[in-house]
Amino acid sequence: MPITKATIHSLASGQSYERGEDYYHMGAVDEIQKRGNLLMAEVEGSSYEPYQVTIELGEDQVISSHCTCPYDWGGACKHIVAVLLAYVHQPEQVTERPTLDALLADLDAPKLRELLVDLLASEPRLIGWVETKVAVQSAVPAAPAETAVTEATTVPPPPIDPAPFRRQSKQILRSPSGYDYYAAAAGVAHQISQLLDQAEPYLEQGDGRNALLILEAVTEPYVDQWYEFDDSDGELGTVFAEIGSRFAEAILSADLSAQERQTWSKKLTAWQGEIDDYGVDVGFDVAIAAAEQGWDFPSLQRVLAGHITDQGAWEGETPWYADELAVARLNVLERQGRFTEYLYLAEAEGQTALYLTMLVKLDRIAEAVEYAMNYMAMTDEALILAQTLRSHDHPAEALKIAEHGLNLQGETLILARWLRDFATELFQLEVALKAARAAFARSFALEDYQAAQAIAGPEWSAVKAELLGQLADTGFAYGKIDIYLHEGLVDEAVKTIDKSSYYGYETLERVVEAAWQSHPDWVIRQCQKQAERIMDAGQSKYYHHAVRWVETARRAYLGADRAEEWRSYLENLINQHARKYSLRPRLEALRRVQ
Numbered sequence: 001m002p003i004t005k006a007t008i009h010s011l012a013s014g015q016s017y018e019r020g021e022d023y024y025h026m027g028a029v030d031e032i033q034k035r036g037n038l039l040m041a042e043v044e045g046s047s048y049e050p051y052q053v054t055i056e057l058g059e060d061q062v063i064s065s066h067c068t069c070p071y072d073w074g075g076a077c078k079h080i081v082a083v084l085l086a087y088v089h090q091p092e093q094v095t096e097r098p099t100l101d102a103l104l105a106d107l108d109a110p111k112l113r114e115l116l117v118d119l120l121a122s123e124p125r126l127i128g129w130v131e132t133k134v135a136v137q138s139a140v141p142a143a144p145a146e147t148a149v150t151e152a153t154t155v156p157p158p159p160i161d162p163a164p165f166r167r168q169s170k171q172i173l174r175s176p177s178g179y180d181y182y183a184a185a186a187g188v189a190h191q192i193s194q195l196l197d198q199a200e201p202y203l204e205q206g207d208g209r210n211a212l213l214i215l216e217a218v219t220e221p222y223v224d225q226w227y228e229f230d231d232s233d234g235e236l237g238t239v240f241a242e243i244g245s246r247f248a249e250a251i252l253s254a255d256l257s258a259q260e261r262q263t264w265s266k267k268l269t270a271w272q273g274e275i276d277d278y279g280v281d282v283g284f285d286v287a288i289a290a291a292e293q294g295w296d297f298p299s300l301q302r303v304l305a306g307h308i309t310d311q312g313a314w315e316g317e318t319p320w321y322a323d324e325l326a327v328a329r330l331n332v333l334e335r336q337g338r339f340t341e342y343l344y345l346a347e348a349e350g351q352t353a354l355y356l357t358m359l360v361k362l363d364r365i366a367e368a369v370e371y372a373m374n375y376m377a378m379t380d381e382a383l384i385l386a387q388t389l390r391s392h393d394h395p396a397e398a399l400k401i402a403e404h405g406l407n408l409q410g411e412t413l414i415l416a417r418w419l420r421d422f423a424t425e426l427f428q429l430e431v432a433l434k435a436a437r438a439a440f441a442r443s444f445a446l447e448d449y450q451a452a453q454a455i456a457g458p459e460w461s462a463v464k465a466e467l468l469g470q471l472a473d474t475g476f477a478y479g480k481i482d483i484y485l486h487e488g489l490v491d492e493a494v495k496t497i498d499k500s501s502y503y504g505y506e507t508l509e510r511v512v513e514a515a516w517q518s519h520p521d522w523v524i525r526q527c528q529k530q531a532e533r534i535m536d537a538g539q540s541k542y543y544h545h546a547v548r549w550v551e552t553a554r555r556a557y558l559g560a561d562r563a564e565e566w567r568s569y570l571e572n573l574i575n576q577h578a579r580k581y582s583l584r585p586r587l588e589a590l591r592r593v594q
Helices: 005-011 014-025 078-089 100-104 109-122 124-139 163-173 181-204 208-228 235-253 258-276 285-293 298-304 322-335 339-348 352-361 365-375 379-391 395-405 413-425 429-443 446-473 479-486 490-499 505-515 520-536 540-559 563-576 584-592
Strands: 029-035 038-043 051-057 062-067 095-097
Touching (some): 005 062, 005 078, 014 078, 051 078, 062 078, 124 163, 124 181, 163 181, 163 208, 181 208, 181 235, 208 235, 208 258, 235 258, 235 322, 285 322, 298 339, 322 339, 352 365, 352 379, 365 379, 365 395, 379 395, 395 413, 395 429, 413 446, 429 446, 446 479, 479 490, 479 505, 490 505, 505 520, 540 563, 540 584, 563 584
Antiparallel strands (some): 029 038, 038 051
C-alpha cells in the first residue's frame, strides 16, 4: 500500500498538517528528488534560505524525516507535510535520481579517494566529520559474524585520540558570521547528536573507556557554548538527556576503579551545575548515579542475586531517572552475556517488554507467553513481544500475544494494524477482521476502512454499516471526508464540512468537486467565500487560486441552469476589482468560457 494522505495525517499534528497543506498549495515545495527510498526537497519558508527536507520512505510508511527548520512540538513539521503531499499528489514533479551506491558503484578506490579529497577541499567544514569517522573505523574491530554475546577480552584496547572529536564539536558550535542563532539551534543539536553516535561502536564492543573519551571530548565544548544559541524551542537542552544516558552506559561498561568513578561523578556534577543555571534539569543525573553506584550498590546487588521486591534496585524513593538507568544497566548486562542477572533486573525494574524479549531470545517461549498473559499491562509491550516472537519464528504465539494486547491499556492503533496484516498473512481472517475493526475505531482513516473491506469478504455489507455508524457518531476525524467521498456519500461529506472548521483547503476543494452537480447552492457559496477572501485582501500571488474557485462556481451555476445569475455575478466581480490589473484580465477571460 503506497503512502497516502492518512499516512501523512498520522505523522503530524492537526495544525502542522493544515499549514503544510497550505504550503503545498502555495507551491512552496521545490526541487523534489528521489534517490532510492530517500526523498529530498527544498521548501520556501520564513527563513531567507529554503528549508532542506529529507525523508526516508518505506513501502507504505515514512521511516524517518528531518527538516532544517526549528520546529520541535511533536510530529512532522509543515515543511515535511508539504513535501509528502507533493510526492503523493504530483508524482510527475519528483525527479528520480540514482542512489548514492549506484552513483559511486563504478568508481575504484583511487577515484573514490580523489573524489573525497576534492569534496573536502570545497567543503572544509566536513574534514572534522571525516576525521572522526576514520578514527572510529580504525579503532573499532569488525563485529564477529555471529550475534551471540561473547565474553569481553581480558586485554583492554588501546586508548583512542579524542582530539578529532573535540575539534568537530567545537566546529559545530562555531556559528558562522551573520548566522541566525535561532535557526542554528536545530542544526547544532542534530549534529552534536550525530557526533555522540560515534561512541556507539565502542559501547557495542564493551569498550566503555574509549566511549568515555569520545563523550567527554564532545560534551566539554557543548557545555561551554550551547547557551550562546537561541534555544527557545528547547532542542539544545534536550541533547543533555541523550548525553547523560550515553555516559551512564559508558561508565557501566568500563571497568572503573572506585577512584575513577568518583572523579567522573565530580565532573558530571559540575556539568549539571552549569546547565542548571539555564533551567536544564534533565541532564547528567542518570550518569552521576551510574558513577556513584557502579555495580556495587547494595540494593542492585540483591536484585542481581535474584532477591526481587517491590522496591526494585533502589533504597527509599525511586528517582525520576530510574528507567533510564535500568535500560543502561540492561544493555551492558546483555552485551556481557549475563542473562540471568538481566532477567532479574528487568523484572525488578518493571521493564516488561525487555524482560519478555530476552526470554524469547533465550528460546524460553512458553515462559514468555505465560508471563505476558498474566502480567503484561500495555499495548506497546504486546507489540514488541509479538514482533519478537514473529522474528524468532513463533507465529502462533505472536498472534496470541497481539490479540491479547488489544485489551490492554495504551494506544492500540499500531498494534491493531500490525495484527490485522499479520493475521491476514496467516489466513486467520477472523482475528484479522477483529484487528481491522479495532484499527478503524482508533483512526477513522480510509486506508483502515479499505483494509477492513478487503478482509471482510461476504460480511462486508454488515461490517460496512457498522463502520459507517461509528464514523457518523464520532466528532472531527480527518478520514471522515475521505470515506464519505469514497462511498459516494456526498450529502454526508457536505454536512461534515458545515459542522467543522478544522478541515483544510484541500479537503474543501475535493468536496466541492464532488458536490457541484448535486449541491450547486452549497458549492456556489463555498467557492464565492474562498475566491472573495483572496480577491478582497488583494493577495495577488494567490489570484490564480481565486480564479479557480470562481471557475468552479461557474460550473455549479451553469449545471443548475442559472446562466443569467452566473453572468451577473461575474460582471459584479469584474467591476469590483477593475483596478487590480493582474486580476481583472483573468476574470474577463471567464466571459468567454461557456
